[in-house]
Amino acid sequence: MSNITIGIIGGTGNMGRWFKDFFSRAGHTVLVAGRKTPVLPLDTAKKSDVVILSVPIEAALAYAEEIGPILSQDQLLMDLCSLKETILTSMLRFTKAQVVGTHPLFGPFTDSIKGQNIIVCPGRGTGWLKWLEDELRRKEAVVTRMDPVTHDRNMAVVQGLTHFLTVCMGRTLQKMNMSPDEAISCSTPVFRLKINLIGRLFSQDLSLYASLIGANRHVEDALATFMSAVDEAKESLLSGQKGRAIAYLDDIRSFLGDFCQDGLKESNKIL
Ligand SMILES: NC(=O)c1ccc[n+]([C@@H]2O[C@H](COP(=O)([O-])OP(=O)(O)OC[C@H]3O[C@@H](n4cnc5c(N)ncnc54)[C@H](OP(=O)(O)O)[C@@H]3O)[C@@H](O)[C@H]2O)c1
Incomplete structure (x- = not known):
């Protein structure tokens, strides 16, 4: 398909902006609308073959309801939201257009899509789905199809729990009154990486992180499992019995298997 708007x-x-550059460089015509642009989202949608919702999830749900009904079966309605269940339900409910949910698992600071993960949740139709996957794979993105519930359950760990831990680590430094300067003066490379990741989270849009944790209904389960792991780890690692602590760690190592060596190599590159 060529001459796509x-x-x-x-x-x-x-x-x-990131996807505007990506699709423009691929030779497509890209129109943009925001809250302050002269062109309204609805008018942009009317003129486009493919309509992408790249707004916070709450706004995406509202735009699916507003824009969905004016789209035809020949158009594609897709989104970039970090959660997939509610937006897929909403897009499918309010439009007859083809529907695809996507979640780019990278942020706007990424230089190239090459090697980056993108989850694709098929919604309705196959023509535009194939077009989109081809566009992404042509630039060597790693595209994985997934149903929305499985996606959100996985994101409860990959994003929800991960960011939750980073927030709690920042709060712990605050409660212990350990300033970043003091922490850095004693840091190992691993801790340096961790404290940089804390700074990274708090330097960005806090409402995005609040949504990634608070809007995913599966985070509560992931957190309950994590809290039970904290209790077990406390009992084993703080038992004063080295044998018991090592047996506990060894049990986790056998679950992770060969990945431990892969993880060592990858993290050595970063550190
Ligand atoms: N940032 C990431 O790392 C990342 C990664 C993967 C997926 N995502 C997902 O991508 C989507 C966009 O994220 P982003 O980081 O690009 O956000 P962003 O920088 O805050 O951009 C949000 C855009 O939405 C527009 N908008 C329209 N209605 C809005 C409303 N009611 N409230 C707020 N903004 C509204 C804003 O318009 P104005 O011009 O009027 O401000 C702006 O253009 C989100 O669903 C997010 O979960 C983000």
């Missing part, structure tokens, strides 16, 4: 609602934002 792509309308990005939220094209003035971080991910919207």
